[in-house]
Amino acid sequence: xxxxxxxxxxxxxxxxxxxxxxxxxxxxxxxxxxxxxxxxxxxxxxxxxxxxxxxxxxxxxxxxxxxxxxxxxxxxxxxxxxxxxxxxxxxxxxxxxxxxxxxxxxxxxxxxxx
Numbered sequence: 001x002x003x004x005x006x007x008x009x010x011x012x013x014x015x016x017x018x019x020x021x022x023x024x025x026x027x028x029x030x031x032x033x034x035x036x037x038x039x040x041x042x043x044x045x046x047x048x049x050x051x052x053x054x055x056x057x058x059x060x061x062x063x064x065x066x067x068x069x070x071x072x073x074x075x076x077x078x079x080x081x082x083x084x085x086x087x088x089x090x091x092x093x094x095x096x097x098x099x100x101x102x103x104x105x106x107x108x109x110x111x112x113x114x
Contacts, residue, residue, distance in 0.1 A: 023051060023065045026073055029088035030055060030062045030080055031106045040083055040104070048079030062087075 030041050038055045041062060045053035049071025050064040064076060077087040084096040086108060097105065 022067075024068050025063065025065050028062045028064060028073065028077060028080075029060055031060055031086045031108070032057065032104060033106050034103050036101060037085070037104045037106075041080055041085055044080045044083035044085070045076050048076035050076050 032038070032041055032055070034057065038057055041055045042053040045055075045062060045064055050066045052065040053062060054064075055062040062080075064073075066072075066076065074089070077090045080087050081090040081092040082096060084092045084098075084100040084104070086092050086097075086106075091108075097108065
């Protein structure tokens with residue numbers, strides 16, 4: 001009987017530990033051009049709550065890992081847009097985009113220039 005409770009306690013502890021520390025992985029399209037963009041995009045994603053952020057300048061894809069209890073994709077994308085970069089769901093303001101160094105000013109769609 002005592003062993004049954006210990007096993008149940010161990011199972012519950014493992015379940016709750018895994019759910020508390022679990023991180024979600026997602027990919028986000030983020031427009032940019034160069035290594036300087038990479039540094040800024042990744043830093044902005046971290047500021048938005050991502051625990052891990054890796055942007056690929058060739059594919060324009062940002063791989064992020066984050067804890068859902070702390071942040072979400074919208075918050076991470078908003079932080080990136082505030083840094084001047086358009087994401088798949090949020091366009092940077094013209095003011096934020098205009099503050100990017102010239103080499104980082106990527107070609108934007110007309111609809112994103114608002």
